[in-house]
Amino acid sequence: MSASTAQPRRRGVGTPRWLGYAFVLPLMLWLAATILVPLAQSVALSFQNVRVIGTPGEFVGFANYTRLFESERFWEAFGRSLIWVLGNAALQTVLAFAAALILKQNFPGQKVARIWIILSWIVPTVVVVIIWRWLLSASGGIVNYALVALGITQEPIGFFSTGDGAFASVIAINSWRWFPFQAVILLAALQRIPSELYEAASVDGASTLQKFASITLPGLQSVLFVMGLIGTLMSFNVFDVIWLLTAGGPSSATTTLPVLIYDTGFRQFRLSQAAAISVVTGVFLLLFALVFMRFAAPPSDDGEEERL
């Protein structure tokens, strides 16, 4: 291939500008239909007093929002959501880092291990939940059987029987499910860091910790930023694992905001109030994303902060 043929083609040469818009138009229309329309409907619903889906409602102004901000249940669920996000972030980051660093090493069976680790991520949530409920069951679950047999506990533990126990168990199970995804991303980023940097640092007498702090972490900054943003947003909105494991219980101990929205809309039959919680949650997450991008974005190669 000659040097001239290796030149990248100039974008847009010979193609009308409208063709680009035409290509993205179907996707934009699809997104508008599936995101903007329901979003607008949710906002409209939040200003009404609809209870059961399909029944008419009247305009009530900000009554649902007033009620929401005065509700103890809302603030408790909000607090639990924050703990949920922090707990998952901490546990998943530690597990993902450890797994990625191990998988980066050369050892027999490395390729099998790299495939094996994503199994928990590709297994459907319902299956994950059923497996963990069986494992942790107080009536015949293997974890309790092992704990009692090894003399660690005298009686089976009800992992989902107390508020704190259930919340911790759900965080652990959700982290178990998601950390391989993060580990794979981290592993890909780790492999992009030139090995010459580590070799040079070794020649200079840098310790492992110094190499991690001065080479590995800066090298992962962009990936960690994206993981922090996307991971937080995804984690905040987790509903399936919590609902299937505990349905928000016992005694509302695992009722995070997504669970509260479902509970309000479809068990309390207060659809408009559920919509108000959704809107507030959406606004909060939007603000979080803006602040995170403003203050946590890593500098780009030319020294300026990256913008998404």
Add this chain to the structure above:
Amino acid sequence: MHRRNSLMLLVLAFTLIVSVLPATAQSPVEVTLWHMEQPPHRVERIQMLMDEFNAANPDIIVSQEPQNWGEIYTKAPAAVAAGNAPEMLFAIPDFTPILKDLGQLQNVADFISTLDEAHSFYPAAVAPYSYDEGVWAVPLYNMVQSLWFRNSVFEEAGITPPTTWEEWLAAAEALTTDGQYGIGVPANRQLYTDQTIYNLMINAGADEIYNSDGTLRFSNDATVAAYDFYSQLYQFSPPDSPNWTWGEAEACFANRTCAMIMQFTVITTYDTQAEGDPEDLGVVAIPAPADAENPGAISYANGVMFLTDDPAKLEASQRFIAWLMEPENYGRFLNMEPGLFLPVTEDGAEAESFWNDPLVVKYRSQVETMVANSASGRLFGFTNGNTFPSISAISAQNLLAQTLQLIVIDGTAAADAVAEGQSLMEEAISG
């Protein structure tokens, strides 16, 4: 080539002719039943009956779609709103007000009268579905909770089956040994827990949740006594009881981890997964305080609602239900889960098809005890001839169970929890 073109033209002409033909009157009317009887053997029995009906009525095709009690309160209103509701949907009394509000539920008063002339409904079965100048479901089968145990376990412990709360608590304590819990009582925020706590409320004299004027009277001394006693029993229950539904309780009893449970029936599970010894399977009425004036247990008739106003589909649906209520079919329908579903009609209670089922023959004394227990059955929100449709909001949120969780999970005193429960109920039924 010419021959191929001719063939193509022939196919095209045939397609055109078929497509312009009107949907003939010969086309069978298709109706769908949503029910929540998910266990495979129940689905199989319902399908068997549908196949028989469809064969005998070629102008109708009835099909089933099993659903889940945990989701149906959400799914059914959404289906109605989306125009995808089934023609028939099984119900329990507190479910009907939710669908009635959507305007699709059909008044079946005339149909009930016709069926009543032929089969004589027990009035208590129809009453919970009768309000707002209509009857909103056809009762199909009754259920009642009882206390289940093994006679041999009691004999080994040297105690007799309890009849009073004092004896019951003592038995739960005595039967709690290595590897066995004295009793299994749920504490999940779910319908099963609503039912088991309501058993104790009935026997404590707190079966009325409403005053006659529709205001709530949940917070009272009798309710507190019921919750307090439940929390005492809960001490002898397995640690995962806060996650239980009916299946976990039955499994706990079948594998001998629980010495006693409150349940509608355990007959099928006991017969297929445990010893299957009818002499050893004990069942008595739910124990009550020694001075209880009107003891009983939770009991209610499941029914079927009609959600179509299409005359042809409504007529087809009613023909299927009328066929099902015929004694030669009705017993087989009830015995989709032998010993669980009890008749709601007089001729159904005498039907050979009910009493001749092999499992009913084997456990006849237990079934007769259940039938006797059902005579004093009650359901929250539908007591003493009153029907309060707002109970659906309380039931859908499982507020009886949520009140219990305040005590056994959060450690709140029974009186405070019951007071909190009442305020939750007031909020639930408010506009």
